[in-house]
Amino acid sequence: MAKVLVKGNEAIAKAAIKAGCQCYFxxxxxxxxxxxxxxxxxMPELGRNFVTAESELAxxxxxxxxxxxxTKAMTSSSSCGIALMQEAISAMCCAQVxxxxxxxxxxxxxxxxxxxxxxxxxxxVKGGGNGDYKTIVLSPSTVQxxxxxxxRAFHLALKYRNPVMLLADGIxxxxxxxxxxxxxxxxxxxxxxxxxxxxxxxxARNIVSLHMPDGELEQLSNQLFEKYEKAAxxxxxxxxxxxxxxKLVLTAFGTVGRIAKAAVIRARKKGMKVGLFxxxxxxxxxxxxxxxxxxxxxxxxxxxxxxxQMLLDVRSAVFGACPVxxxxxxxxxxxxxxTILEKVEKLYSELDSKKEAGVK
Amino acid sequence: xxxxxxxxxxxxxxxxxxxFCPGCGHGVVLRIIAELIDEYNLKNDTIxxxxxGCSIFLEKFFDLDVAGASHGRSPCVATGIKRCKPxxxxxxxxxxxxxxxxxxxxxxHTACRGEHITTIMINNTNFGMTGGQASATxxxxxxxxxxxxxxxxxxxxxxxxxxxxxxxxxGTAYSARVAITDSKNIMQAKKAIRKAFEAQIKGLxxxxxxxxxxxxxxxxxxxxxxxxxxTDVTEKVHCIGVYKDITEQEKL
Numbered sequence: 334m335a336k337v338l339v340k341g342n343e344a345i346a347k348a349a350i351k352a353g354c355q356c357y358f359x360x361x362x363x364x365x366x367x368x369x370x371x372x373x374x375x376m377p378e379l380g381r382n383f384v385t386a387e388s389e390l391a392x393x394x395x396x397x398x399x400x401x402x403x404t405k406a407m408t409s410s411s412s413c414g415i416a417l418m419q420e421a422i423s424a425m426c427c428a429q430v431x432x433x434x435x436x437x438x439x440x441x442x443x444x445x446x447x448x449x450x451x452x453x454x455x456x457x458v459k460g461g462g463n464g465d466y467k468t469i470v471l472s473p474s475t476v477q478x479x480x481x482x483x484x485r486a487f488h489l490a491l492k493y494r495n496p497v498m499l500l501a502d503g504i505x506x507x508x509x510x511x512x513x514x515x516x517x518x519x520x521x522x523x524x525x526x527x528x529x530x531x532x533x534x535x536x537a538r539n540i541v542s543l544h545m546p547d548g549e550l551e552q553l554s555n556q557l558f559e560k561y562e563k564a565a566x567x568x569x570x571x572x573x574x575x576x577x578x579x580k581l582v583l584t585a586f587g588t589v590g591r592i593a594k595a596a597v598i599r600a601r602k603k604g605m606k607v608g609l610f611x612x613x614x615x616x617x618x619x620x621x622x623x624x625x626x627x628x629x630x631x632x633x634x635x636x637x638x639x640x641x642q643m644l645l646d647v648r649s650a651v652f653g654a655c656p657v658x659x660x661x662x663x664x665x666x667x668x669x670x671x672t673i674l675e676k677v678e679k680l681y682s683e684l685d686s687k688k689e690a691g692v693k
Numbered sequence: 694x695x696x697x698x699x700x701x702x703x704x705x706x707x708x709x710x711x712x713f714c715p716g717c718g719h720g721v722v723l724r725i726i727a728e729l730i731d732e733y734n735l736k737n738d739t740i741x742x743x744x745x746g747c748s749i750f751l752e753k754f755f756d757l758d759v760a761g762a763s764h765g766r767s768p769c770v771a772t773g774i775k776r777c778k779p780x781x782x783x784x785x786x787x788x789x790x791x792x793x794x795x796x797x798x799x800x801x802h803t804a805c806r807g808e809h810i811t812t813i814m815i816n817n818t819n820f821g822m823t824g825g826q827a828s829a830t831x832x833x834x835x836x837x838x839x840x841x842x843x844x845x846x847x848x849x850x851x852x853x854x855x856x857x858x859x860x861x862x863x864g865t866a867y868s869a870r871v872a873i874t875d876s877k878n879i880m881q882a883k884k885a886i887r888k889a890f891e892a893q894i895k896g897l898x899x900x901x902x903x904x905x906x907x908x909x910x911x912x913x914x915x916x917x918x919x920x921x922x923x924t925d926v927t928e929k930v931h932c933i934g935v936y937k938d939i940t941e942q943e944k945l
Binding site for chain 2: 355356358382384386387388390391392394395396397398399400401402404406420421424428529530531532533534537538539540541542543
């Protein structure tokens with residue numbers, strides 16, 4: 334299929350339809366409203382479900398309803414709207430209900446603003462809901478990757494019976510660029526073993542998130558974490574760019590990843606050995622792979638549109654293998670290839686002078 | 694000659710035992726629901742949605758597929774299920790704390806959308822499971838653990854009348870309030886719940902029944918005093934009646 338010029342939000346909606354999404358439940362919020370608008374225009378004509386819910390609480394719980402029947406369903410929102418969904422996301426993890434949540438981040442905290450930001454890394458990856466649980470989080474840096482990861486989100490939700498979040502930001506949601514809509518590449522698992530469709534010729538089933546008997550919840554929780562381990566083994570992905578000889582490794586996710594990539598190319602032209610490590614799955618986080626990259630590097634510079642959220646996972650993965658610096662802006666402030674390069678040049682020259690002085 | 698006077702509904706688990714307090718109204722309503730599911734031969738095609746409160750343990754009583762919902766969100770879960778499986782019978786079972794307090798927005802919007810689901814709301818005018826706190830339907834003057842001197846209208850306002858408000862929604866096909874205080878009323882309650890089932894089965898819209906039920910433990914009454922209390926006091930505020938019924942219409 335040929336490339337088409339498409340806006341990020343529309344691309345995600347269109348990809349969801351191509352992935353076989355049968356239900357979209359949502360509530361408008363900037364900067365992701367085009368997703369709901371696209372779904373409102375196209376789902377009914379395909380004979381699929383579109384409901385504008387009364388709130389984000391309602392939309393995510395409608396996703397749960399679809400999920401317990403094993404049907405592919407999606408909701409989308411932004412920052413404060415995603416905050417309202419946290420109780421349900423926790424319940425989905427506990428009851429093992431599949432579903433796709435698209436989060437197009439805006440500035441926060443509070444109502445914040447509608448500018449692009451990455452302040453919801455913790456919300457997505459660490460979870461704002463109660464209890465021990467993990468949401469699988471995918472982070473696209475281009476419109477093409479948003480399409481591909483939307484496909485993957487639907488597959489992983491069914492494969493792991495877990496909510497999967499596509500974590501984008503206002504830049505990616507609003508920008509247009511050429512992209513290709515390939516065929517949905519995954520073979521999804523059979524849901525008939527667990528889905529609810531009436532107790533016909535089989536014992537009745539239940540999908541609930543309350544487990545009162547002694548020991549039952551601990552046993553379930555241990556099973557959930559075995560599942561997350563499996564996901565870490567099988568699903569962890571990242572993009573490494575010019576890492577082999579990199580002395581200074583930039584870490585960044587989502588849109589900042591592509592901006593950082595432009596800075597890496599410029600730095601290389603100036604003769605600096607700089608590389609990029611961009612996690613694509615934020616959970617599971619590519620910590621082993623980042624640790625290996627850190628062992629070969631002299632320094633890591635983490636770049637984010639927040640005050641340092643992924644930074645904690647970066648530091649944890651690096652685990653002292655090399656120093657970790659941070660550079661970020663927030664709430665609408667942007668990192669550009671120029672400002673990143675400036676920071677890179679400063680750190681790089683410090684590394685060189687330390688080397689000359691014989692300091693490791 | 695032997696005459697069968699009691700038969701356990703097939704839709705109740707054979708080894709299931711109600712775990713409610715003595716004199717609680719839940720058991721009567723769950724039995725009515727199970728009988729109707731049997732009568733309409735829906736056992737193999739039903740998905741029930743539990744809620745939070747004393748209405749939570751449906752899977753321990755019903756031999757039916759059950760989905761759990763967070764507090765107040767059962768109608769949303771039901772909406773998702775019914776939209777995916779329109780041929781299935783989908784009902785929510787909620788209390789007044791769930792459907793009329795934390796989840797009343799969801800109740801109203803589900804009614805306005807005319808979702809083809811059925812909601813049975815047990816109204817015992819308090820949060821039973823957490824120990825008897827005041828809910829949205831608590832009567833003025835009613836003593837609860839959070840209104841120890843009785844609910845004062847000037848402080849916390851007035852009880853919410855769910856069945857009447859739901860009846861005002863265009864998507865509602867049936868809305869009624871019933872009591873289960875004696876055999877006659879229990880028969881009336883069954884008739885109302887049957888209508889709320891038919892609203893869904895005929896594809897007419899949202900079916901809603903509010904059941905005034907006893908909560909002797911939290912009302913600090915004996916079971917028989919609690920039943921009398923509904924007749925003498927609760928029904929004077931939450932009046933029993935059918936507030937909307939278009940179930941005689943065939944599907945358009």
